[in-house]
Amino acid sequence: MQHRVFSLIVFLTLPGLRSYGQCVVSQDAQNRVITTCRYYDAKGGFLMNRPDRSQAITQVTYLGSEYLTYPVWQNGTVESGASEKPIPCKIAFNIATNVIKCLFEGDETIYEVQPDAFTVNDMRFISRVSEKGGKTSRAYYLVLYAGKTRVLKQFRCTLSRTKKEAYASDEPFEGTFRQQKTYFIQRNNEKLRVVNLSRKSVLGVLDDQARRLDQYITQRKLDVYQLVDAVAYYDGFQ
Incomplete structure (x- = not known):
């Protein structure tokens, strides 16, 4: 084949x-x-x-690969403060380096871009700029929920090398690209706070409404939909 x-x-x-x-x-x-x-x-x-x-x-x-999707190139749009509307292009998002490459229609050149936001496969990503040691960097987050409070998800990728033994010479891969996913809650454009998919973690982050949420969230472990639902419920009291 x-x-x-x-x-x-x-x-x-x-x-x-x-x-x-x-x-x-x-x-x-x-x-x-x-x-x-x-x-x-x-x-x-x-x-x-x-x-x-x-x-x-x-x-x-x-x-695996360093990229969010396969095929690597996907239809999407990029947004920046200088553009009045989203600009269509094919996007390749490297989640190991937070680098976004674009192919624009009618142009075979691959451009490395740093948009304020972009959309690919109906997933909208926003960016946050941070400064450390005099250097600025931009990270991208998938928007899962955008109300008064936001739920964001960040993708990372690391390479785990295979430890090959003499008797396991038939192992076809030198290593595996592993994706990591981290969830965040942001209140009133404040600092992002990491949240786990658990009732305890949500109550800790949204502590100003912990009593109401304690009655609303009934399960100890949550999935992504339950996390978003809990934050939407929380927003009803803001």
């Missing part, structure tokens, strides 16, 4: 991956999303990606 290869070629970005290589995101015969990377590896000593010297091309495969 021929693998379906996605046309995005990306430079390695996660710490621990070798530099000077390129990766392709695709699906294998079992419809699993995989990332295949090729890089030059010096046969003897350290060489800086110099094909004119003695180097071997090494190929490694990882399960």
Whole structure:
């Protein structure tokens, strides 16, 4: 069965991956999303990606990818303070680096952009800018609920390397890209507060209405819909 290869070629970005290589995101015969990377590896000593010297091309495969979606490119829109309305483009969102790439209609150039907000697959993301050590960075959050209080979700991605044993040489993957999801509640445009999917956590964050919420939330563990419902109920008293 021929693998379906996605046309995005990306430079390695996660710490621990070798530099000077390129990766392709695709699906294998079992419809699993995989990332295949090729890089030059010096046969003897350290060489800086110099094909004119003695180097071997090494190929490694990882399960999953750094990107939010597959296919990586999805129809969406980007928004910035300078634009009067959302601008359509195809979006590739790297959740390991918070980098957004855009392909605009009629232009084959891939642009790296930092919009104030963007939408992909009917999911709306907003950004928050922070400063640390004199450097500013922008992070993106999926909006799950936007009332007086907001519920946000942040996606992260890390690479977990496979520990290969001598007797397990048939392991096809060098590692796995693992997504992490963190939920936040924001009241009155204040600082984001992390919330877990539990009754106790919600009561701790929305403590000014803890008595009402204590009677409203009946389960100890919550799903995302119950979290949003609890915050919407809380908003009714604001």
